[in-house]
Amino acid sequence: MAERIVVVGGGFGGLLAVRGLRRANVEVTLVDRQNFYLFQPLAYQVATGSLSSVEVAVPLRQILRRQRNARVILGEVAGFDLEARHVFVTSLPNGGTLTLDYDTLVVAGGARYSYFGHDDWAPYAPELKSLEGALDLRDRILRAFEAAEVEQDEAARAEWLTFVVVGAGPTGVEMAGQIAELGKDVLHSEYRAMDTRQTRVLLIEATGRVLGAFPPSLSASGERQLRSLGVTPLLETTVVGIDASSVEVETSDGARSRIPARTVIWAAGVTASPLAGLLAAAVGAETDRAGRLTVEPDLTLAGHPEVFALGDMVTVRGLQLHGVAPVAMQQGRHAARSIRGSSRMPFRYRDKGELATIGRSRAVGVVKGTRLSGFVAWLMWLAIHIVYLVGFQNRLLVLTRWTFSYLTRGRGARVIHRT
Amino acid sequence: MAERIVVVGGGFGGLLAVRGLRRANVEVTLVDRQNFYLFQPLAYQVATGSLSSVEVAVPLRQILRRQRNARVILGEVAGFDLEARHVFVTSLPNGGTLTLDYDTLVVAGGARYSYFGHDDWAPYAPELKSLEGALDLRDRILRAFEAAEVEQDEAARAEWLTFVVVGAGPTGVEMAGQIAELGKDVLHSEYRAMDTRQTRVLLIEATGRVLGAFPPSLSASGERQLRSLGVTPLLETTVVGIDASSVEVETSDGARSRIPARTVIWAAGVTASPLAGLLAAAVGAETDRAGRLTVEPDLTLAGHPEVFALGDMVTVRGLQLHGVAPVAMQQGRHAARSIRGSSRMPFRYRDKGELATIGRSRAVGVVKGTRLSGFVAWLMWLAIHIVYLVGFQNRLLVLTRWTFSYLTRGRGARVIHRT
Numbered sequence: 049m050a051e052r053i054v055v056v057g058g059g060f061g062g063l064l065a066v067r068g069l070r071r072a073n074v075e076v077t078l079v080d081r082q083n084f085y086l087f088q089p090l091a092y093q094v095a096t097g098s099l100s101s102v103e104v105a106v107p108l109r110q111i112l113r114r115q116r117n118a119r120v121i122l123g124e125v126a127g128f129d130l131e132a133r134h135v136f137v138t139s140l141p142n143g144g145t146l147t148l149d150y151d152t153l154v155v156a157g158g159a160r161y162s163y164f165g166h167d168d169w170a171p172y173a174p175e176l177k178s179l180e181g182a183l184d185l186r187d188r189i190l191r192a193f194e195a196a197e198v199e200q201d202e203a204a205r206a207e208w209l210t211f212v213v214v215g216a217g218p219t220g221v222e223m224a225g226q227i228a229e230l231g232k233d234v235l236h237s238e239y240r241a242m243d244t245r246q247t248r249v250l251l252i253e254a255t256g257r258v259l260g261a262f263p264p265s266l267s268a269s270g271e272r273q274l275r276s277l278g279v280t281p282l283l284e285t286t287v288v289g290i291d292a293s294s295v296e297v298e299t300s301d302g303a304r305s306r307i308p309a310r311t312v313i314w315a316a317g318v319t320a321s322p323l324a325g326l327l328a329a330a331v332g333a334e335t336d337r338a339g340r341l342t343v344e345p346d347l348t349l350a351g352h353p354e355v356f357a358l359g360d361m362v363t364v365r366g367l368q369l370h371g372v373a374p375v376a377m378q379q380g381r382h383a384a385r386s387i388r389g390s391s392r393m394p395f396r397y398r399d400k401g402e403l404a405t406i407g408r409s410r411a412v413g414v415v416k417g418t419r420l421s422g423f424v425a426w427l428m429w430l431a432i433h434i435v436y437l438v439g440f441q442n443r444l445l446v447l448t449r450w451t452f453s454y455l456t457r458g459r460g461a462r463v464i465h466r467t
Numbered sequence: 468m469a470e471r472i473v474v475v476g477g478g479f480g481g482l483l484a485v486r487g488l489r490r491a492n493v494e495v496t497l498v499d500r501q502n503f504y505l506f507q508p509l510a511y512q513v514a515t516g517s518l519s520s521v522e523v524a525v526p527l528r529q530i531l532r533r534q535r536n537a538r539v540i541l542g543e544v545a546g547f548d549l550e551a552r553h554v555f556v557t558s559l560p561n562g563g564t565l566t567l568d569y570d571t572l573v574v575a576g577g578a579r580y581s582y583f584g585h586d587d588w589a590p591y592a593p594e595l596k597s598l599e600g601a602l603d604l605r606d607r608i609l610r611a612f613e614a615a616e617v618e619q620d621e622a623a624r625a626e627w628l629t630f631v632v633v634g635a636g637p638t639g640v641e642m643a644g645q646i647a648e649l650g651k652d653v654l655h656s657e658y659r660a661m662d663t664r665q666t667r668v669l670l671i672e673a674t675g676r677v678l679g680a681f682p683p684s685l686s687a688s689g690e691r692q693l694r695s696l697g698v699t700p701l702l703e704t705t706v707v708g709i710d711a712s713s714v715e716v717e718t719s720d721g722a723r724s725r726i727p728a729r730t731v732i733w734a735a736g737v738t739a740s741p742l743a744g745l746l747a748a749a750v751g752a753e754t755d756r757a758g759r760l761t762v763e764p765d766l767t768l769a770g771h772p773e774v775f776a777l778g779d780m781v782t783v784r785g786l787q788l789h790g791v792a793p794v795a796m797q798q799g800r801h802a803a804r805s806i807r808g809s810s811r812m813p814f815r816y817r818d819k820g821e822l823a824t825i826g827r828s829r830a831v832g833v834v835k836g837t838r839l840s841g842f843v844a845w846l847m848w849l850a851i852h853i854v855y856l857v858g859f860q861n862r863l864l865v866l867t868r869w870t871f872s873y874l875t876r877g878r879g880a881r882v883i884h885r886t
Contacts (some may be wrong), residue, residue, distance in 0.1 A: 083609065083883045100519040102880040109657035110877065119659040122613045142614035142627065180884065190502065194541045195560035208561065238528035240538040441871045441879050445864055452860045458529065460860050461521040464502045465599065 050075045050117070053387060054135050054150040056125050056323060058085050058108045061156035061359030061376035061383075066118050067111075068384020076118040077148055079137055083107055083122055086179050087437055089373060090446075092219055095176060095185040095313075096226040097462035098453060103445050105179055106438045121146070125323060128153070128330045130352055152354045154383050157321025159360035159371055161215070162338070164317055169290040173312035176219055183465060185313060189227065190464045192311045197239050203308070209247045210309040212295045214287050215316025216253035217261065218404035221270060223313055224251040225407035228277040233408075233457040249279045250307065252297060254286045254316075259404055259412065261370055266412040269421040273410040287316075318371055320361035327357055336363065345394035347383055353392055356383040369397055373436075403429040408454070469494045469536070472806060473554050473569040475544050475742060477504050477527045480575035480778030480795035480802075485537055486530075487803020495537040496567055498556055502526055502541055505598050506856055508792060509865075511638055514595060514604040514732075515645040516881035517872060522864050524598055525857045540565070544742060547572070547749045549771055571773045573802050576740025578779035578790055580634070581757070583736055588709040592731035595638055602884060604732060608646065609883045611730045616658050622727070628666045629728035631714045633706055634735025635672035636680065637823035640689060642732055643670040644826035647696040652827075652876040669726065670700045671716060673735075677702070678823055678831065680789055685831040688840040692829040706735075737790055739780035746776055755782065764813035766802055772811055775802040788816055792855075822848040827873070 051074045055062045058080035066078050084105040093099040112118045123146065124139040135153065137146040161175040174184045189211070196208035209231070213224040231247025238244075251258065251274065257267040258274065258281055271281055282297065288304065289296035295307045320339035328335045331349055335341055341349075343362045349355045359376035369375045375397055382395045403413030403425060411425035420428060430450065437443050449460055470493045474481045477499035485497050503524040512518040531537045542565065543558040554572065556565040580594040593603045608630070615627035628650070632643040650666025657663075670677065670693065676686040677693065677700055690700055701716065707723065708715035714726045739758035747754045750768055754760055760768075762781045768774045778795035788794045794816055801814045822832030822844060830844035839847060849869065856862050868879055 083613065083881070100521045100880075101884065102519045102882050105882045107657075107881045109654075110881065113657045121617060123617070140614070140617045141610050142618045142623070144617065146617065179882070183884070191560050194502065198540060198542070198559045198563065198565065199561045204561070235528075238526075238532045439879075441867065441877075444867055445879075448860065448863055448867065458860075460858075460864075462502070462526045462529065463521050463524045463598070465520065465602070 051151045051387075052149060053077070053152045053154065054079065054148050055154040055156070056080075056135065057156035057158060057321070057359070058082070058120075059088070059156060059158045059359065059376065060373045061158075061380040062154065063108070063111065064377045064380030065154045065156065065356075065358075065383045066115070068381050069387060070115045070117065072117070072384075072388045074117060074387070076115075077121060078108060078112070078118060079121050079123055079125060079135070079148070080108060081122070081124050081139070082179075083109070083120075084179070085111060085438060088177065090433060090437075091179065091182045092176055092223045092226065094179065094182040094461070095189065095223065096230060097186055097190065097459040098226065099446060099449055100461045101179055101183060103442050103449070104437075106442065111438060121148075125326070127326055130330045130349075130355060133354070152356070152387055154356040154358070155323055155327055155361075156357070156359040156376065156380065157323030157361045158376075159318050159320045159338075161314055162317035162319035163314065166290075169287075169314070172290045172292060173214065173314040175314040176223065186462075187464050187466055188311055189230070190462055193230075193235060193239065193244065194464075195310070197241050205242060206246070206248075207293055207308045208310050209242075209244070210250070210307065210311070211247065212250045212252060212307060212309045212312045214252045214312065214314050216251050216258035216281060217315060218259065218402075220251060220253075220313075220315035221258055221274065222405055223315060224249050224279045225274060225277055225405070225410065228279045229407050230459070232278060234459050247278075250309070251279055251281045252285050252287060252295075253281060253283050256283055258283070261402065262404070262412060262414065263419060266414070266419055266421065270404065270406060270412045273406045273412070273422070277407050277410065318360070324357070324361040327355070346386065346392040347379055347395050348392060356386070358383055364395060367395070367397065370402075372402060374400065403432065405429045470570045470806075471568060472496070472571045472573065473498065473567050474573040474575070475499075475554065476575040476577060476740070476778070477501070477539075478507070478575060478577045478778065478795065479792045480577075480799040481573065482527070482530065483796045483799030484573045484575065484775075484777075484802045485534070487800050488806060489534045489536070491536070491803075491807045493536060493806070495534075497527060497531070497537060497539050498542055498544055498554070498567070499527060499539070500541070500543050500558070501598075502528070502539075503598070504530060504857060507596065509852060509856075510598065510601045511595055511642045511645065513598065513601040513880070514608065514642065515649060516605055516609065516878040517645065518865060518868055519880045520598055520602060522861050522868070523856075525861065530857060544745070546745055549749045549768075549774060552773070571775070571806055573775040573777070574742055574746055574780075575776070575778040575795065575799060576742030576780045577795075578737050578739045578757075580733055581736035581738035582733065585709075588706075588733070591709045591711060592633065592733040594733040595642065605881075606883050606885055607730055608649070609881055612649075612654060612658065612663065613883075614729070616660050624661060625665070625667075626712055626727045627729050628661075628663070629669070629726065629730070630666065631669045631671060631726060631728045631731045633671045633731065633733050635670050635677035635700060636734060637678065637821075639670060639672075639732075639734035640677055640693065641824055642734060643668050643698045644693060644696050644824070644829065647698045648826050649878070651697060653878050666697075668698045669728070670698055671704050671706060671714075672700060672702050673705045675702055680821065681823070681831060681833065682838060685833070685838055685840065689823065689825060689831045692825045692831070692841070696826050696829065737779070743776070743780040746774070765805065765811040766798055766814050767811060775805070777802055783814060786814070786816065789821075791821060793819065822851065824848045
């Protein structure tokens with residue numbers, strides 16, 4: 049009988065693990081809560097009306113339709129029994145439950161942004177890790193401009209035209225840049241009662257610089273590019289409160305102030321998928337402050353060479369890795385290679401670089417050790433994201449939208465789904 | 468001072484009225500509950516995962532951005548005062564209300580499907596007139612296949628694989644054909660535990676033929692084409708009950724039976740927008756059984772030459788018109804022409820024909836008096852729908868998706884947004 053592999057999570061790590069087993073004599077079962085693979089690096093473009101949700105989300109079944117040794121099951125993993133080698137799946141689409149047996153298990157549940165213990169902020173400040181969050185944000189951002197248009201009171205209008213982005217990592221920076229462009233270029237000719245160029249975008253960051261994972265010179269360049277777009281970075285500033293119409297912040301000298309703003313976007317902190325905690329509980333291990341599980345250098349659980357855990361929900365013993373897509377992808381491929389060869393080799397990350405875009409013709413990045421900034425970095429960013437999108441059709445569609453956006457300064461996906 | 472025109476409703480009729488005034492010395496205010504113009508004839512393709520929502524929905528502001536004499540307000544119309552010439556708008560995005568003054572009023576609220584007084588069926592059988600309904604249906608249809616895949620019990624699986632479409636007008640026929648194709652071609656290679664070709668699609672129609680608005684010979688051709696796709700038309704059959712897992716039907720001889728089915732799509736009956744009732748109440752008139760208001764041959768309200776009502780929510784005195792897009796579009800243009808010329812000419816419909824597609828290479832239609840069927844009708848249908856889509860970008864995107872669908876028998880927008 050072929051070896052039974054269960055893969056939990058159809059993101060970058062899980063999907064690459066499944067694909068890496070396509071020629072192996074195994075039976076793969078991929079379990080995910082959603083029926084699609086989300087190309088998360090472009091989710092923020094869904095939120096700002098640049099792309100359609102289905103251009104960055106591809107059905108897992110479609111990706112795997114020719115991989116006959118793989119099946120997909122929609123459902124939520126409720127727990128693991130590592131001794132009996134069971135995965136318990138609930139919330140199946142038919143309302144049932146299921147127990148999956150495995151010979152080898154791969155868990156790649158990813159991570160989300162964390163509200164630092166303030167989950168009560170979530171309703172006011174949706175996050176961008178999920179497709180649903182991105183669509184919710186799109187509705188909120190577009191509704192804010194609509195509200196500003198009918199608002200008679202100047203101060204109230206200013207509240208609607210103030211957008212606060214929390215967290216100046218790549219996603220926060222990209223988001224802030226795109227909202228600034230919306231106000232400055234895209235929407236300017238569409239409103240009659242107000243000037244959308246009065247839009248204020250504040251980017252709040254607890255540390256002393258934006259894009260903290262990049263070299264300081266690129267952070268400085270990124271900050272300059274953000275300012276040239278009209279974004280105001282508020283550095284060494286933390287959020288201490290959020291409600292429906294304001295954000296309260298504290299600067300590093302302890303001074304507090306309240307920013308009137310109707311739209312807050314959360315892109316800070318990070319917390320691992322609850323699957324990390326479930327796995328930890330199953331082996332009696334602990335997770336770290338960010339909810340991550342520590343795995344051995346070969347990505348397996350200590351004492352369980354048949355269980356791989358990878359991606360944003362783990363830390364690898366002895367390695368310092370960022371929670372970025374290439375890490376998860378290489379780890380997924382590594383797990384598949386280990387399973388195929390039945391050997392357990394240590395994982396090594398090949399860092400090819402990292403890019404962050406800030407807006408039209410604006411980006412920073414490090415590619416194979418070379419620091420890039422501005423137009424060249426932006427072109428690299430475009431090219432890499434097109435190449436890594438799944439499916440020729442989506443590449444063509446996204447390229448079409450980007451070309452139109454570039455030529456017309458328009459955004460083709462500005463529909464408010466839930467008014 | 469320029470004449471103030473208020474247009475309520477940004478569908479085919481309302482939008483064409485606004486556009487028809489683009490060179491007139493007037494001030495136009497367009498009020499709609501949603502921020503987009505929906506190309507309704509293709510909404511069913513959103514429901515079946517062929518197209519993205521934003522490819523058939525274009526922001527009204529984007530369409531009107533260069534028409535400087537037009538502004539857009541998002542909100543719901545709560546009533547009219549025809550004597551004082553006021554329109555009352557509530558549910559503004561900022562939570563406020565607004566009173567608009569007008570010299571001339573154009574109301575084009577459209578229509579929805581009607582559950583024949585059984586609004587309790589709506590939760591089980593969503594309708595296809597709105598973008599939200601189409602997205603809801605997409606989730607349901609795709610979830611049904613997912614549920615069938617994990618279902619162990621044969622009878623229960625058959626329930627999930629049975630789709631009932633109520634109403635065999637163009638939308639019902641198109642919908643039934645697309646679901647049949649999903650099961651037969653698109654999804655067949657993607658599921659492992661079941662054969663999606665066992666999908667059953669039942670098309671329920673109260674009258675004796677499908678596509679009743681077309682000549683009988685084309686109805687017969689349409690029925691043959693539906694059957695060749697695997698759709699089973701149930702003619703002279705009415706729905707008498709719907710619950711979560713079945714539809715109860717009655718045939719013309721009075722026999723009742725229960726069809727086990729988990730997914731029901733409603734595309735029958737028609738009821739005018741509540742705006743027709745509000746207008747009727749304002750002049751002390753009555754609406755007909757379908758909630759429609761009767762207007763004079765020049766599309767104005769009797770005694771109110773300054774108030775136009777048009778599209779699916781009205782019947783024109785002395786004319787028999789179908790509730791189709793070209794009628795509303797021509798009426799919108801007619802109203803604009805009347806306003807520009809300050810004359811009130813009777814509306815005359817120029818019937819250029821009608822087409823309905825059934826599936827890949829399958830369609831029927833009458834174009835300028837010529838009856839068409841099969842491949843030629845299908846090509847005509849494609850061409851006309853591409854031409855009438857708004858925006859060059861959307862035409863290109865839809866054409867790309869259709870080309871891929873034709874070549875690969877795939878569907879690129881099969882994302883379940885709300886699992």
